[in-house]
Amino acid sequence: MKKLTISGGNNTSQLFIGEDYQNFKKYLPQKGQVIVLTDEKVRKLYGEAFKEYPIISIGQTEQIKTLETIDAIIDQLISFKADRTSFLLAVGGGIVCDIVGFAASIYQRGIRFGFISTTLLSQVDASVGGKNGVNHRGFKNMIGVFNQPDFVICDPKMLQTLGTEELSCGFAEIVKHTLIADKAMFEWLEKNYTKAIALHPDAIEALVSNSVEIKATIVNKDEKEQGERKKLNLGHTYGHAVEKVMGVPHGYAVSIGLVFAARLSLQMGFLSGTDFQRICSLLKNLNLPITINSKKEEVLNALTMDKKKEGDIIQFILMKGLGEAVIHPMKISDLQSVEF
Numbered sequence: 001m002k003k004l005t006i007s008g009g010n011n012t013s014q015l016f017i018g019e020d021y022q023n024f025k026k027y028l029p030q031k032g033q034v035i036v037l038t039d040e041k042v043r044k045l046y047g048e049a050f051k052e053y054p055i056i057s058i059g060q061t062e063q064i065k066t067l068e069t070i071d072a073i074i075d076q077l078i079s080f081k082a083d084r085t086s087f088l089l090a091v092g093g094g095i096v097c098d099i100v101g102f103a104a105s106i107y108q109r110g111i112r113f114g115f116i117s118t119t120l121l122s123q124v125d126a127s128v129g130g131k132n133g134v135n136h137r138g139f140k141n142m143i144g145v146f147n148q149p150d151f152v153i154c155d156p157k158m159l160q161t162l163g164t165e166e167l168s169c170g171f172a173e174i175v176k177h178t179l180i181a182d183k184a185m186f187e188w189l190e191k192n193y194t195k196a197i198a199l200h201p202d203a204i205e206a207l208v209s210n211s212v213e214i215k216a217t218i219v220n221k222d223e224k225e226q227g228e229r230k231k232l233n234l235g236h237t238y239g240h241a242v243e244k245v246m247g248v249p250h251g252y253a254v255s256i257g258l259v260f261a262a263r264l265s266l267q268m269g270f271l272s273g274t275d276f277q278r279i280c281s282l283l284k285n286l287n288l289p290i291t292i293n294s295k296k297e298e299v300l301n302a303l304t305m306d307k308k309k310e311g312d313i314i315q316f317i318l319m320k321g322l323g324e325a326v327i328h329p330m331k332i333s334d335l336q337s338v339e340f
């Protein structure tokens with residue numbers, strides 16, 4: 001098992017990679033009521049281990065990541081008589097973790113919380129870094145807070161029950177991390193992608209701990225995204241627009257967004273044609289989409305609504321070769337002229 005720490009402004013988070021999820025009690029506070037929040041599918045698969053606690057179960061899909069869901073959760077917390085000493089335990093993927101972090105941060109001005117992270121995407125990304133929140137009228141993560149969970153447990157065994165689509169989505173964020181900071185891992189994945197897809201235990205543990213380490217290092221330097229942390233948005237500016245317009249899963253949208261960022265980096269002279277092709281090939285080998293065939297205009301229009309733009313300028317993340325990301329101010333109109 002590998003242990004990492006993230007020091008946030010409000011809290012310090014301990015990450016346990018390779019821990020057995022059934023050991024979760026070790027990490028709970030000594031006192032206070034524990035309430036578990038999960039989704040219906042994860043409850044069916046893993047609910048048995050949590051049956052001694054009150055359970056709040058939410059639906060699935062991005063559509064339920066809203067204030068209405070938070071409202072219903074608050075009602076249930078009140079009905080369970082949750083108070084300031086209560087602890088909210090998320091058991092689920094990125095949606096459950098984002099929702100738990102937000103609900104726990106606002107309930108009675110904040111209660112403690114922790115994550116058992118059950119998808120590859122949430123293990124390598126969503127459950128690390130303390131960003132929590134919900135969507136608003138179709139706009140991604142418009143409402144939320146920065147707040148670190150007490151702990152995050154990433155148990156590779158739980159990934160065995162994931163579908164191929166969910167697995168691929170996690171690989172999109174892993175590729176993102178390699179492109180930001182780890183050329184050696186990119187090259188390792190190029191050679192060993194079949195082992196990764198087959199969830200070979202050594203491969204998965206290395207990929208998860210490497211990804212978490214990259215993200216944790218960046219978050220430790222810049223929790224509130226004043227500078228360095230912006231690099232973690234690689235592929236996400238265009239990706240979020242794709243997700244909103246096409247309704248595809250987050251990781252698929254990120255994959256398409258990575259190719260868009262690579263194409264722009266190629267056009268700007270930061271990335272070679274060979275490296276561009278290597279990125280596309282790796283994503284394809286990991287069963288990820290690399291382009292969109294329709295609604296291009298709508299996606300470009302959605303880009304103009306990005307919450308991170310400042311006036312007409314957006315701090316776009318580009319690739320300087322493989323394994324190095326750079327923050328580059330771009331005019332929205334320049335993004336609209338990328339040949340994609």
Ligand SMILES: NC(=O)c1ccc[n+]([C@@H]2O[C@H](COP(=O)([O-])OP(=O)(O)OC[C@H]3O[C@@H](n4cnc5c(N)ncnc54)[C@H](O)[C@@H]3O)[C@@H](O)[C@H]2O)c1
Nearest residue numbers: 041060093094095096118119121122125126131158161162
């Ligand atoms: N806060 C952050 O920093 C951050 C970073 C990246 C992504 N996100 C968010 O994460 C969300 C996507 O996360 P996700 O892909 O984990 O989605 P998800 O939580 O919807 O999980 C995907 C599907 O897998 C199922 N599932 C979960 N664990 C399972 C398991 N072990 N076995 C079988 N099925 C399982 C779920 O029920 C769900 O149907 C998006 O809302 C995205 O915005 C947040």
Ligand SMILES: [Zn+2]
Nearest residue numbers: 125173250254
């Ligand atoms: Zn993402």
